[in-house]
Amino acid sequence: MAEFALECADSSIAREIVHWQKHLGAERRLSPKTLEAYARDIRQFLAFLAEHRGRQVTLKNFAAIEASDVRAFMAMRRADDIAGRSLMRALAGLRSFGRFLEREGKGKVGALSAIRAPKVGKSLPKPIQMAAAKRLADADERAGEERDPWILARDAAVMALLYGSGLRISEALGLKRRDVPKPGEGDVLVVTGKGNKTRMVPVLHNVLHLIEDYAAICPWSLSPAGPMFVGARGGPLSPRIIQLAMERLRGALGLPDSATPHALRHSFATHLLSRGGDLRAIQELLGHASLSTTQIYTGIDSERLLEVYRSAHPRR
Numbered sequence: 618m619a620e621f622a623l624e625c626a627d628s629s630i631a632r633e634i635v636h637w638q639k640h641l642g643a644e645r646r647l648s649p650k651t652l653e654a655y656a657r658d659i660r661q662f663l664a665f666l667a668e669h670r671g672r673q674v675t676l677k678n679f680a681a682i683e684a685s686d687v688r689a690f691m692a693m694r695r696a697d698d699i700a701g702r703s704l705m706r707a708l709a710g711l712r713s714f715g716r717f718l719e720r721e722g723k724g725k726v727g728a729l730s731a732i733r734a735p736k737v738g739k740s741l742p743k744p745i746q747m748a749a750a751k752r753l754a755d756a757d758e759r760a761g762e763e764r765d766p767w768i769l770a771r772d773a774a775v776m777a778l779l780y781g782s783g784l785r786i787s788e789a790l791g792l793k794r795r796d797v798p799k800p801g802e803g804d805v806l807v808v809t810g811k812g813n814k815t816r817m818v819p820v821l822h823n824v825l826h827l828i829e830d831y832a833a834i835c836p837w838s839l840s841p842a843g844p845m846f847v848g849a850r851g852g853p854l855s856p857r858i859i860q861l862a863m864e865r866l867r868g869a870l871g872l873p874d875s876a877t878p879h880a881l882r883h884s885f886a887t888h889l890l891s892r893g894g895d896l897r898a899i900q901e902l903l904g905h906a907s908l909s910t911t912q913i914y915t916g917i918d919s920e921r922l923l924e925v926y927r928s929a930h931p932r933r
Contacts, residue, residue, distance in 0.1 A: 625667035626674040633676065634659060637717045646813045655710035662711060665690045680724030687711070687732050708732060743875040744884040750780045753866055753881070754827065762865070768849065770831040772862040774824070775846055775854075779878055781824040783885035783902050784808060786856045786878045794832075795841040800825045810904040818902055 638656060641647045647655075663674050666686060670678070691704055708729075715726035745753070752758055754777035756769040778789045788808045796806060798820075806820050832839055837851035846854040859878050867876050886899050 625664045626679075627676075629676050630663070630674060630679060633718060633721070633723060634714070636721075637714050640717060641713070648811060654706060655713065658707040658710040659714055661694075662690055662707070665693060676718070676723055680718065680726050682726060682728050684728045684732055687728055691732075743873070743880065744887040745872065745876050745880050747884070747888055749870055749872060749876070750881060750884050750888075752870060753863070754780060754824075758866060758869060759862075765836075767831060767834040767836060770827070770834060771846055771854070772859060774827040774831045775859055776863075776878070776881065777824045777827045778820070779881040780885055781821045782806060782818045783882050783889075784818070785810065785882060786859060790844070790846055790854050790856060790859075792845040793841065794839045794843055794845050797828055797845050798825065800829055808904075814904065816901065816904050 634656075638652055641655065642649075642652055666674050666679070666682065669686065669689060672678075687708075691708070694704055694707065712729045715729045719725045754773050756766075756773040759769050759772075762769070775786075775789055778784055779786065784806075788810055791809060792806070796808075798804070798806075800822055804819055804822065804825075806818050807815055808818060809815050828845070832845075835847065837847050839845065839847070844853045848854045848858065856878070863876065863878050866872070867874070882903070886903055889899055889902075890896065
C-alpha cells in the first residue's frame with residue numbers, strides 16, 4: 618500500500634494510511650475485505666487528487682482539500698458506472714481516514730463532513746419458496762451426480778444450516794467441530810459474525826442430524842479444533858464450492874439466478890416473519906445492528922412494521 622501511495626503522495630501520508638489500516642483492523646475489527654476496499658478507495662482518491670491538483674499529495678494539502686475536490690472525485694467514479702453503495706463506502710472510508718488524522722493531531726479535513734452521502738436504492742431481497750428451500754437441503758436431489766456421497770451430504774448439511782439458522786455462509790463455514798453439538802446434546806450455536814461479534818442462534822434437531830450424517834461418512838478426521846465442514850482434500854471448505862453446488866441445484870429445481878446461498882438467509886428471516894415471528898427477535902438471530910436493516914432484509918413494508926409496533930408497544 619505504501620509503495621502505491623508514494624507514486625502520488627509523500628511518505629508521511631503513506632505512513633498514516635498504514636497506521637490507519639492497522640487501527641481499523643485491531644481496534645475497529647473491520648473485516649479484511651472491508652479493509653481492502655477502504656485501502657483501494659483511498660488510493661484512488663489520492664491518485665485523483667494528485668492529478669487534479671497537479672502535485673504530490675502531502676498531509677498538509679490533504680487536510681486542505683475542498684468539498685469541490687471530493688465532489689469531483691465522486692462524479693468521476695459515478696461516470697465509471699460505480700454503484701451508489703460503492704460510492705457511499707468510498708466516502709465512508711475517506712471520512713474514517715480524516716477522523717483518524719484529526720485524532721492523531723495531523724490536521725482536520727473539514728470538507729469531508731460537508732459532503733452528502735449518495736442516495737442508494739433499497740433493493741429488496743428475493744427469498745426462496747419454502748418448499749424449494751427444504752429441497753435444497755436434501756442430498757437425494759443430487760443423487761444422479763458423480764460425486765462422493767459424503768460431499769453431497771456435506772453440501773446438504775451446509776444448506777440446511779443456512780436456511781435453518783439464518784447464518785451467513787462465512788459463519789457456517791467458520792464453525793469448528795466443537796462448536797456444533799451432537800443431536801440430543803444441545804440446540805444452540807455460538808457463531809462469529811461481522812466485526813468478530815458473537816451471537817447465539819438456535820439450531821434445529823433435524824439440521825444437527827444432517828450434520829452428524831455428513832460427519833459419520835466424511836473420510837477426513839474432524840478434530841474438535843478443526844473446521845466442521847472440510848473440502849475434498851480435508852482442508853477448510855471454500856464458499857465457492859457451496860455456491861457451485863447451489864448453481865447445480867438451481868438448474869435441477871428450476872430456480873432463478875437469485876437463488877444463492879445467501880438467499881437462504883433471506884428466506885430464513887422472511888419465512889419466520891410470515892409465520893408471526895417477532896421482528897426484534899429476528900434481528901438478534903441475524904446479527905443485525907439496526908432494526909431498519911432487518912426491515913429491508915425481510916422485505917417488510919411500512920404497514921407491516923407499524924402492525925408489529927402496535928402489537929408490541931406497551932400502551933394503555
